[in-house]
Every structure is written in C-alpha cells, then in structure tokens.
Amino acid sequence: MRIGFLAVVALSAIGCAPAPSTSPVPASAVAPLYMPRDIRAAYRKGTRSPDGRPGPNYWQNRGRYNISITALPPDRTIRGSEDIVYFNNSPDTLRNPVIKLLLNVHRPGATRGGGSPAEYLTTGVHIDTVIVNRQPVQWTGGDNPSTSQRLRLPAPLLPHDSLRLTFKWHYDISRQSGREGMLDSTTYYLAYFYPRLAVFDDYAGWDTIEFTDVQEFYSDFNDYDVAVTVPANYVVWGTGTLLNPDEVLRPAILQRYTQSLTSDQVINVASRAEMAAKSVTKPARNTWRFRATNIPDMTFNLSDHYVWDAASVVVDDATQRRASVQASYSDAAADFHNMIRYGRHALDWLSHNWPGVPYPYEKSTIVHGFAGMEYPMMVNDESYPDTVFSRFVAEHEIAHTYFPFYMGINESRYAFMDEGWATTFEYLIGSVDLGKERAGEAFKQFRVNGWIGNPSSLEDLPIITPADALSPSAYGDNAYGKPALAYLALKDLLGDASFRTGLHAFMDRWHGKHPIPWDMFNTFNDATGQNLNWFWNPWFFSNGYIDVGIGGVSKSGDGYNVVIDNIGGMPIPLDIEARYADGTNQLFHQTPAIWRSDLRRASVTIPARKTIQSVGLQTGIWMDADSTNNRRSP
Ligand SMILES: [Zn+2]
Numbered sequence: 001m002r003i004g005f006l007a008v009v010a011l012s013a014i015g016c017a018p019a020p021s022t023s024p025v026p027a028s029a030v031a032p033l034y035m036p037r038d039i040r041a042a043y044r045k046g047t048r049s050p051d052g053r054p055g056p057n058y059w060q061n062r063g064r065y066n067i068s069i070t071a072l073p074p075d076r077t078i079r080g081s082e083d084i085v086y087f088n089n090s091p092d093t094l095r096n097p098v099i100k101l102l103l104n105v106h107r108p109g110a111t112r113g114g115g116s117p118a119e120y121l122t123t124g125v126h127i128d129t130v131i132v133n134r135q136p137v138q139w140t141g142g143d144n145p146s147t148s149q150r151l152r153l154p155a156p157l158l159p160h161d162s163l164r165l166t167f168k169w170h171y172d173i174s175r176q177s178g179r180e181g182m183l184d185s186t187t188y189y190l191a192y193f194y195p196r197l198a199v200f201d202d203y204a205g206w207d208t209i210e211f212t213d214v215q216e217f218y219s220d221f222n223d224y225d226v227a228v229t230v231p232a233n234y235v236v237w238g239t240g241t242l243l244n245p246d247e248v249l250r251p252a253i254l255q256r257y258t259q260s261l262t263s264d265q266v267i268n269v270a271s272r273a274e275m276a277a278k279s280v281t282k283p284a285r286n287t288w289r290f291r292a293t294n295i296p297d298m299t300f301n302l303s304d305h306y307v308w309d310a311a312s313v314v315v316d317d318a319t320q321r322r323a324s325v326q327a328s329y330s331d332a333a334a335d336f337h338n339m340i341r342y343g344r345h346a347l348d349w350l351s352h353n354w355p356g357v358p359y360p361y362e363k364s365t366i367v368h369g370f371a372g373m374e375y376p377m378m379v380n381d382e383s384y385p386d387t388v389f390s391r392f393v394a395e396h397e398i399a400h401t402y403f404p405f406y407m408g409i410n411e412s413r414y415a416f417m418d419e420g421w422a423t424t425f426e427y428l429i430g431s432v433d434l435g436k437e438r439a440g441e442a443f444k445q446f447r448v449n450g451w452i453g454n455p456s457s458l459e460d461l462p463i464i465t466p467a468d469a470l471s472p473s474a475y476g477d478n479a480y481g482k483p484a485l486a487y488l489a490l491k492d493l494l495g496d497a498s499f500r501t502g503l504h505a506f507m508d509r510w511h512g513k514h515p516i517p518w519d520m521f522n523t524f525n526d527a528t529g530q531n532l533n534w535f536w537n538p539w540f541f542s543n544g545y546i547d548v549g550i551g552g553v554s555k556s557g558d559g560y561n562v563v564i565d566n567i568g569g570m571p572i573p574l575d576i577e578a579r580y581a582d583g584t585n586q587l588f589h590q591t592p593a594i595w596r597s598d599l600r601r602a603s604v605t606i607p608a609r610k611t612i613q614s615v616g617l618q619t620g621i622w623m624d625a626d627s628t629n630n631r632r633s634p
Pocket of ligand 1 (some may be wrong): 396397
C-alpha cells in the first residue's frame with residue numbers, strides 16, 4: 001500500500017481532492033479501502049503493517065494438544081481425553097477463554113443453517129471432566145447447544161504465560177455423515193471431535209462465531225499428538241505422521257506401506273480380501289499414533305473393510321521431497337480406484353504451477369465419504385459415476401491445503417480467502433486437464449451462473465461482507481464464484497509473472513499466520529508496485545455485478561474506436577470481436593486495465609485494418625448478466 005495510501009493522505013492533507021492532471025488515474029480510483037473499526041484498531045496497534053506485512057507487534061496464540069480417543073464400532077460413542085498446553089502470546093490478560101465444541105451442532109436446539117433429519121441429531125458433546133492447571137473445575141455448559149462456550153478460569157491467564165487444560169469428554173457420532181459422521185456401520189469419519197480453544201486474535205479477540213454447518217472454521221496453528229484406539233482389524237488413516245506403523249500393521253502390509261512412500265506406482269497396501277480375512281492389522285485392539293506440528297486441525301478415518309491404496313510424488317524439486325498420496329475407500333466405488341492417480345496429479349500440478357508452492361505437508365489421504373470437504377492432509381469426497389467430476393472435486397479439496405490451511409485463513413469470517421482461492425486453482429488445473437473451453441463451460445455452469453443468473457440483492461452483496469452474516473444462498477456465490485472471478489481477473493490484469501509475484505509475496509509473508517483481506521490487498525499493492533485499490537474496491541467492496549455493453553463504434557485513424565459501457569461496474573477482462581465485411585473475424589483482448597481510470601465507461605481503439613461490419617463483446621467466464629447490448633455496427 002506504499003504508493004496509494006500515502007498519496008491519498010498527502011492529497012487530502014492539502015485539501016486537494018482531484019488527482020494531479022498528469023496522472024491518468026483519478027484520486028477516487030486509489031481511495032483507501034473501507035476498513036472496519038476493529039481492523040483499523042489492529043493497524044493502530046502495529047499488529048499489521050500498511051505495506052501488507054505482519055506488523056512489528058504481530059502475535060498469535062498456540063496450543064500443544066495431547067489427545068487420546070477410543071472408537072469401537074459399531075458402538076457409536078467416541079470417548080476422548082486430552083491435555084492442552086495453551087500459550088498466550090498476546091499482550092492481553094485472558095479470563096474466560098472460549099472453548100469450541102463444534103459437534104454440538106448436532107444437538108437439538110443448536111443454531112443450524114438448514115434443517116436436520118433425525119439421523120443427524122445427537123446429544124452433542126458431553127464434557128465429563130475439566131482440569132485447569134491441575135485443579136478440577138466445574139463445567140457449566142450443561143445442555144447448552146452452543147458450539148462456543150466460555151470456560152471460567154480460577155485465575156486469569158496473563159500475557160506471555162501458559163495454561164494447562166485437561167478435558168475428558170464423549171459424544172455419539174452422527175448417523176448421517178456430512179463433514180464427519182458414520183460413513184457406514186463400521187466406517188467412521190472423525191473430525192472436529194475434540195474440545196479446543198477458539199482463536200484469540202489481534203482484531204476480533206475470541207472467535208465466538210457459531211458453527212452452523214454452513215460457514216467453516218478458524219483454527220490456531222497447534223502441535224498435536226493423537227492416539228486413536230480401535231478394535232483389531234481396523235485401519236486408521238489420519239492427519240500427521242503415523243508414528244507406529246510397525247506396531248499396528250502386519251509385516252507384509254507394513255512393507256507395502258513403506259514402499260509406497262517412495263513409489264510413483266500405485267500400491268495396493270491392503271485389499272478388500274485382506275481386510276475381510278483380517279490379515280492387515282495386528283490381532284489385538286490397536287492404538288494408532290499420529291503426530292503433526294504447526295497445523296490447524298487433525299482428522300481421522302477408520303474402517304474394517306475400506307481398501308487402502310498409496311503412492312507418492314515429488315512435490316519439491318529443489319529437495320526432491322516426496323509427499324505420500326493415500327486413498328481409503330469402499331471397493332465398490334469404481335472412481336476411487338483412480339484416486340491415487342488424481343491425487344498425485346493434483347499435488348504435482350499445484351506444487352509446480354498454481355499456486356506454484358511445494359505442497360507443504362507430508363501426505364494427502366483421499367477418503368471415500370459424503371462431504372466434498374477438506375481437512376489438513378485429508379480429503380473426504382463422495383464417489384461419483386463421472387470420474388471427471390471425481391477428479392474435479394479431489395483437485396478442489398486438495399487445493400484447500402494452501403487456502404485455508406497453509407495460510408491460516410479465518411474461513412468463518414472471510415470465506416472468500418479460502419473458497420475463492422481453491423476455486424481459482426480448481427479452474428486453472430481444470431483448464432489443463434480438460435482444455436480451456438470445457439473447463440470454462442463447467443466453471444460458468446457450476447460457479448458463475450448461480451450469481452449472474454439470479455438478480456436477488458443477496459447475490460450482489462459485497463464479497464467483503466462477513467461470511468458469518470451471509471445466508472446460505474448468499475454465502476455460496478460470495479465465497480466461491482465471485483472471488484474466483486476477481487482473482488482470475490487480477491491474473492489477467494497483472495499478467496502471470498506479476499500475479500505470481502503478488503501471490504507468492506502474500507503466501508511468503510503470511511503462511512502459518514492469520515492474514516485478513518487487507519493484508520492480502522496491501523501485499524499485492526506493495527509487491528507488484530501498483531496501487532490496485534481501483535480494482536479491489538469494485539470487486540470486493542461494492543454491490544457490482546457483471547454487465548457490459550457497447551456504447552458506440554466509430555472509425556478512428558487506422559482502426560476503430562469502441563466505447564464500452566460498464567453497467568454492472570465490475571472491472572472484467574473481455575475480448576472485442578470484430579466481424580469484418582469480408583466474413584472473417586478477429587479478437588482483441590482487453591485486460592481489466594481499461595477500467596482503471598473510469599469504471600463506468602472505457603474507450604478502446606482496436607487496430608482493425610479491414611472494414612468492420614459489427615463489433616461484439618465476449619466476456620468468457622465473466623458471464624454478462626445482459627448480453628443483448630453486446631453487439632453493434634459502426
Ligand atoms: Zn472448497
């Protein structure tokens with residue numbers, strides 16, 4: 001933000017609103033971005049810096065979680081105990097921390113974004129024991145169905161001090177599976193299963209946003225040791241390093257598993273027949289131990305009959321580091337037999353192209369479930385008859401590795417920094433998989449038409465609207481399609497090299513932290529050396545939509561002048577199509593830069609040497625709400 005923000009401050013200080021006449025850009029185009037009062041306060045405190053970097057006073061809290069859980073299917077009760085050491089790196093004294101009990105969303109009376117069948121409902125999370133710094137305390141939550149509950153501390157947690165918490169709890173796993181739950185009577189997907197401290201941050205304090213099963217999550221970067229105890233003949237797949245494969249797997253299976261970690265070829269680690277013959281795990285009740293550090297969450301899948309495939313792929317050319325790709329699935333799911341191939345391709349492509357940052361984890365496990373949902377190192381996807389769609393979903397969910405997990409995004413408040421980027425990468429990898437035309441058609445149908453084809457005021461709410469204030473219908477387009485179109489328009493505007501510079505600067509500065517939208521906007525401005533506020537303002541802070549039309553066409557020197565009206569007010573790229581009198585046609589690409597000085601009207605000269613019969617506008621994936629005004633003759 002070094003260029004624009006200071007320039008505008010200087011201008012207003014001398015009472016000079018309009019830009020100097022030498023500048024092609026009016027002052028309104030580089031006006032500072034709207035900033036909520038709590039965000040402004042963070043900048044004043046120096047936790048965030050106006051150039052987009054973390055500020056000199058930036059801090060974040062973290063925890064060390066030591067968790068043991070027991071799942072004994074077909075018994076639905078999951079029992080857990082955990083020790084948490086929580087470090088308060090903030091300058092604030094913390095008195096009543098917020099504890100997230102996310103699975104309370106299943107409790108009757110919980111606030112939910114949609115209706116819930118009986119199979120979804122459970123009695124929620126039951127806290128059996130709470131110990132604070134070795135002192136038992138009473139849990140006062142009772143039947144409260146909230147997913148965010150306060151814990152009264154016997155003594156406040158001072159700045160730069162730590163707190164030790166022990167929880168024992170149990171809950172019944174939901175019979176209906178969504179982001180978690182029973183996949184079948186002996187296959188469970190365990191997610192959000194442990195009490196955790198909410199994020200306490202520098203701009204909003206405790207995260208008290210209720211989990212309603214619509215908006216997503218916001219997590220500290222913690223260290224985890226998790227022990228999952230299951231009956232004999234159950235395999236557990238999960239986030240983190242499996243610490244004791246030799247304790248839980250039989251030698252032949254262990255050998256195949258170990259081999260897969262360096263293999264490009266798909267290895268069937270455990271077949272359906274071996275699972276049925278109970279020849280995969282050691283014969284007793286087994287405890288599978290997983291460890292991960294500096295990661296937002298841990299998730300597990302367990303089954304007594306799922307097939308296990310694995311291979312690996314080089315994700316970092318400089319170090320030749322490999323990441324493992326694993327799949328756990330019901331043998332009947334035909335598409336999942338290809339899943340290692342899709343997963344290897346996704347890790348490879350994302351690491352080497354967009355975002356072009358080596359896949360940051362040691363593995364990715366694609367689980368056959370019902371969700372289409374991402375977790376650190378895990379993906380829970382439905383099976384589809386159309387393998388093109390199976391691959392598409394896997395690529396989208398694996399792309400989430402970067403946003404939200406690597407980047408620590410507050411998904412529940414700023415979903416567009418999570419889904420918007422995943423949707424952008426989904427389109428870019430899809431353009432390679434399917435060709436640009438097919439990927440574009442799918443993108444329009446799946447990601448854009450719901451917004452552009454729906455004139456409801458909900459659809460045109462500014463993307464910056466807090467995601468927790470959006471109804472489910474407004475959430476979808478503001479989280480996915482609209483921001484993806486903005487990021488892709490930015491790529492077209494900047495060109496790939498400069499776009500990469502901005503994106504990588506943002507990722508370098510903020511991975512492992514908690515960036516907010518202004519950190520992203522300011523970093524792109526700073527790293528590309530351009531004040532892009534004229535672009536950010538309409539795309540993220542306005543009620544604009546996409547509608548352009550031709551205002552006029554006239555002969556001009558060697559070419560033609562085309563006036564384009566921007567009725568919807570979004571700075572999109574487009575192609576001007578010249579249809580010549582001789583029956584041929586030609587496309588003239590225009591980046592969003594045509595809107596830089598005037599968002600409402602652009603005057604473009606195209607070097608069309610032949611006589612033009614008519615001129616049309618093609619907006620590609622940036623679908624035009626009204627294309628009836630997109631063609632005109634001189
Ligand atoms: Zn997503």
